[in-house]
Amino acid sequence: MAEKSIKDEVDIRRAKIDDLAAIFHLGERVFTSQEFSNLYRTWDEYEVTSLFNMEPDLLFVADTGERLVGFAMGTMIEKARSAWSYGHLLWLGVEPRYARSGVGSLLFERFRDEMEEKGVRMLMVDTQADNYPAIRFFRRKGFDNPTDHVYMTLNMQRED
Numbered sequence: 001m002a003e004k005s006i007k008d009e010v011d012i013r014r015a016k017i018d019d020l021a022a023i024f025h026l027g028e029r030v031f032t033s034q035e036f037s038n039l040y041r042t043w044d045e046y047e048v049t050s051l052f053n054m055e056p057d058l059l060f061v062a063d064t065g066e067r068l069v070g071f072a073m074g075t076m077i078e079k080a081r082s083a084w085s086y087g088h089l090l091w092l093g094v095e096p097r098y099a100r101s102g103v104g105s106l107l108f109e110r111f112r113d114e115m116e117e118k119g120v121r122m123l124m125v126d127t128q129a130d131n132y133p134a135i136r137f138f139r140r141k142g143f144d145n146p147t148d149h150v151y152m153t154l155n156m157q158r159e160d
């Protein structure tokens with residue numbers, strides 16, 4: 001008989017309050033600050049608790065029954081003077097041990113279905129330009145039109 005894969009064992013469900021610590025700690029392993037030094041969002045406890053507070057419908061976990069092995073969380077954006085609503089997948093992470101076994105796809109599909117139900121017309125994702133695995137992942141999911149974005153900093157401590 002064929003061996004069961006993690007994909008068959010995992011339940012993709014909405015996050016509950018008791019999951020928040022596990023999500024945070026998994027994120028600490030997945031989004032290491034060096035690799036994911038995004039200027040406008042950093043992975044911290046507040047990111048998890050505030051998204052859970054504001055958009056509890058859009059926070060999903062992959063649960064084996066024993067532990068959480070992934071999560072997806074996002075937000076919806078309504079723009080003034082636009083009939084369209086947008087969805088932003090902010091964080092998608094899979095326990096590195098289970099990478100490439102389909103868990104990310106299950107989480108993404110659940111997130112996309114939820115967005116579709118809410119009437120979202122366009123989904124957005126963003127990641128570092130050199131995060132090739134994620135870019136490949138999102139391309140496989142149908143995302144295209146990658147756009148460069150430049151971050152600049154001004155050191156406010158510097159005396160000229």
Ligand SMILES: CC(C)(COP(=O)(O)OP(=O)(O)OC[C@H]1O[C@@H](n2cnc3c(N)ncnc32)[C@H](O)[C@@H]1OP(=O)(O)O)[C@@H](O)C(=O)NCCC(=O)NCCS
Nearest residue numbers: 091092093094099100101102103104105127133134136137
């Ligand atoms: C990106 C990420 C969520 C993918 O999760 P995953 O469970 O490994 O993805 P899947 O197994 O469902 O992969 C689906 C497809 O994506 C592509 N892909 C995923 N990981 C890849 C990798 N490391 N290299 C190249 N392609 C990859 C492949 O096309 C893969 O299909 P295949 O295995 O049949 O070739 C996971 O690698 C991760 O947590 N990365 C760190 C955090 C991150 O970058 N998140 C995204 C930005 S928020």
